[in-house]
Amino acid sequence: MFTNKDINFEALKRKAYNGRWATLEEGIIPLTAADPDFRIAPEIEEGIIEYIKDGYLSYGPFSGLPEFNKSVSEHFNTEKNGFFLPENILAVNSAAQGMFLIAKYVLNPGDEAIILDPVDFLFKKSVEAVGGVIQLCPIDSKTGDIDFEKLVSLINSKTKLISICNPHNPLGKIYSKEVLIKISEIASAHNLWVMSDEIWSDIIYDNKEFCTYSSVSEEAKKKSFTVYGFSKSFGIAGLRIGAILCNDLEILEDFTEKSNFNSTIEGVSTLSQIAATVALEKAKPWFKEFLNHLQNNRNLAYKILSNSGILTPNLPEATFVLFPRIDNGFTSENFAQHALQQGKVAIVPGSERWFGKGAEGHVRICFSTSTEILEEGLNRIITSF
Structure with missing residues (x-):
């Protein structure tokens, strides 16, 4: 194959x-x-064909198809130690769009975000696109270990967000539960948001455990967003489908409204959501x-x-x-x-x-x-x- x-x-x-x-x-x-x-996967091909057989491609719910939200929440709960309800999921047009929307929601022009260095360029781009200022926290280019002393030293009155990439692109590092707890403690102590990009979290080797960020502590649940996508695991990048996960329903509702996902201004292709749902349920x-x-x-x-x-x-x-x-x-x-x-x-x-x-x-x-x-x-x- x-x-x-x-x-x-x-x-x-x-x-x-x-x-x-x-x-x-x-x-x-x-x-x-x-x-x-x-x-x-042939299951995804068959799922797309089956969905369009009746000839209807109507509007879907603004927050995402129920079957999509259910499959994403169950996937995170069974595979990544998550605690998500279907209502904790918002369908978005790719993980990359999710990163931008989170930066837009959390940051005002001039606000600062801490990102890892090195890391994928989309972290920097999403912050700068909304007028935010980047602060780089160095990590070991071989091990991926975070310099926590440096991380804390970067925090000031303008800091609003810590962004992590887990597993890390390009180092392939999986951050342990203990490391994620430490990040959540730092973020909580300074009242910061955390965004965890987990688009790579399916592709884990040697049966290592993966913990989604919001699962590691009560502090991690309170002010965090998780980003997920389907392009790496299932090869459907061209369908532009991803998800934002947030344990706080009030925050997610406010985020959905302010990101224009409660109208036809935004929203995600139903066909893409079906492909993603089939990927998780059958592929x-x-x-x-x-x-x-x-x-x-x-x-x-x-x-x-x-x-x-x-x-x-x-x-x-x-x-x-x-x-x-x-x-x-x-x-x-x-x-x-x-x-x-x-x-x-x-x-x-x-x-x-x-x-x-x-x-x-x-x-x-x-x-x-x-x-x-x-x-x-x-x-x-x-x-x-």
């Missing part, structure tokens, strides 16, 4: 944008955007096979890069990206350019643009492809230097 023969390259060259097959010259292997190369056997394939790819990539002499890899606990350190003296940008021009492989440089100041000296490599393509791509990078 996840071999080279299972990939429709013609379809990818027509449809896979965002730095992938449809945007690159012939012969270049993209190990870039975190998007699977495989077709979606988990497919996902388990996908996860097993990803873990094998992770192990292979780690082994190849460990013996490369030019990159020292991390071993991610989650996600399907590696964030190896560059060992041959190249900058992140120059390394990625060399890999593209000489090796014909596209990877993401660990530049400030994509991940913040703390990412320099690294590159990000996505491994959600076939074993054959991954091995070919990594070997091309290594032999190009």
Whole structure:
């Protein structure tokens, strides 16, 4: 199901944008955007077809279809130690939109938000888009450990939000319950909001436990939002579907109203919600096979890069990206350019643009492809230097 023969390259060259097959010259292997190369689960295809058979695509409820809200809440409660009711869920147009809406709700122009460094660029972008000011909290680029002393020192009267990425992109770190409790204690002591981006929380290796942020303490429940999406686990990025979860119903109702989700100004495609619902209710056997394939790819990539002499890899606990350190003296940008021009492989440089100041000296490599393509791509990078 996840071999080279299972990939429709013609379809990818027509449809896979965002730095992938449809945007690159012939012969270049993209190990870039975190998007699977495989077709979606057959259950999702069948669910979409079944839904439109009667010919109706009417408005759905503004807060999301009941079956969508129920499936997301149950997924978090059974898989991530959550305590959510269906009413605690708001359907949104992707996790990325959820991050922006939360920043807009929490921050006024000039307010400050603390984000991790390095971390995915959307954290910075969402805050700056609403006139907020970023404060960077450094984390260890190998282990993902948070510098809590620095975190506390960044808090002042303008601070309103702490944003975390768990599991962490690009380091693949899972933050433990103990670490999350510490964040909740700091946030509570200073009356701060917390946003936890948990879009990667399905892709967990070695049967490690994952705790959704709001589950770890009473303090964590009170002023927090959780963001979730379906693009990583189920490959439906083009359907633009995600969810915001909030344990406080009054806060979520106020958020829904102020984000214009109580009218036809906002709202999410019902077809996208059906696809996501089917993914959670019927496609988990497919996902388990996908996860097993990803873990094998992770192990292979780690082994190849460990013996490369030019990159020292991390071993991610989650996600399907590696964030190896560059060992041959190249900058992140120059390394990625060399890999593209000489090796014909596209990877993401660990530049400030994509991940913040703390990412320099690294590159990000996505491994959600076939074993054959991954091995070919990594070997091309290594032999190009």
